[in-house]
Amino acid sequence: MAFFQNTRKPEGLGGKLMVTMMNHGHASLSAFGLQHIAIQENASCLDLGCGGGANVKKLLARSPQGHVTGLDYSEVSVAKSRKCNAAAIEAGRCEIVLGNVMDLPFPDDAFHVATAFETIYFWPDLAQAFAQVFRVLKPNGLFLLCNEASGADAKGAKWASLIEGMRVYSSEDLRRLLRQAGFSNLKMSENPKGWLCIVAEKKATPQPKQPL
Structure with a gap:
């Protein structure tokens, strides 16, 4: 099972193979998730x-005049993602x-959209991580979260028992946990395969009325 530990943090030759597999293997999941968000x-x-940067490429296509930042704590993933998106990096888009979701290296209110595909299983403290995502989103920003395992069947539990540090x-x-972090207007979707998609919003704080 050592090879599958690379799903948590790709390293070495096995990690390089894993991120390539992820780019192809998660394509259907990302398509399912991205249809739920404008x-x-x-x-x-x-x-x-x-990971390998395939979803970064999809986000770049969806925001042709925007900017996309990818973050991963695996050096192997960062290298692969940079290679996959080299043209957009060169263009400044x-x-x-390299960073950790537990302490995001970005200022407050920096992004319109944040996404997480097949990754929150490995975040050690989901409450803290969600609070970080909430912090870096702009008011009215959206957080899209997609998992193949929703805890509704035994498959996810089996993988969690085999991969150290994984939780479904x-x-x-x-x-x-999303509401605890401050998110609201949660929209949840599940397909026949049991894939779970959640879109959560960081509602803008109403400004107090100024006296006349």
Whole structure:
């Protein structure tokens, strides 16, 4: 099972193979997730746990006048994602950052959209990570979260028992933690395969009325 530990943090030759597999293997999941969100042409987007960079490329296509940042804590993933998106990086429309979702290296209110595909299983403290995502989103920004495992069947639990550091969350767990972080207007979708998609919004804080 050592090879599959690379799903958590790709390293070495096995990690290089894994991120290539992820780019192809997660294509259907990302298509399922992205149909649930509207992205403006000039949006600033953040892909968390960007892996091999395929979803960064899709976000660039959805925001042709915008900017996309990919973040991963694996050096192998960062290198692959930079290679996959080299033209956009050269054009100044993309940046791939080595960093950790537990302490995002971005200012407050920086992004219109944040995405996380098949990655939150490995975030060590989901409450803290969601709070970080909430912080870096602009008011009215959207957080798109997509998982193949929703906790509704035994498949996810089996993988979690085999891969160190993996945890599968139910839709109710995620709903509670997202609301705890400040998100609202949660929209949840599940397909016949059991894939789970959640879109959560960082509502703008109403400004107090000024006295006449």
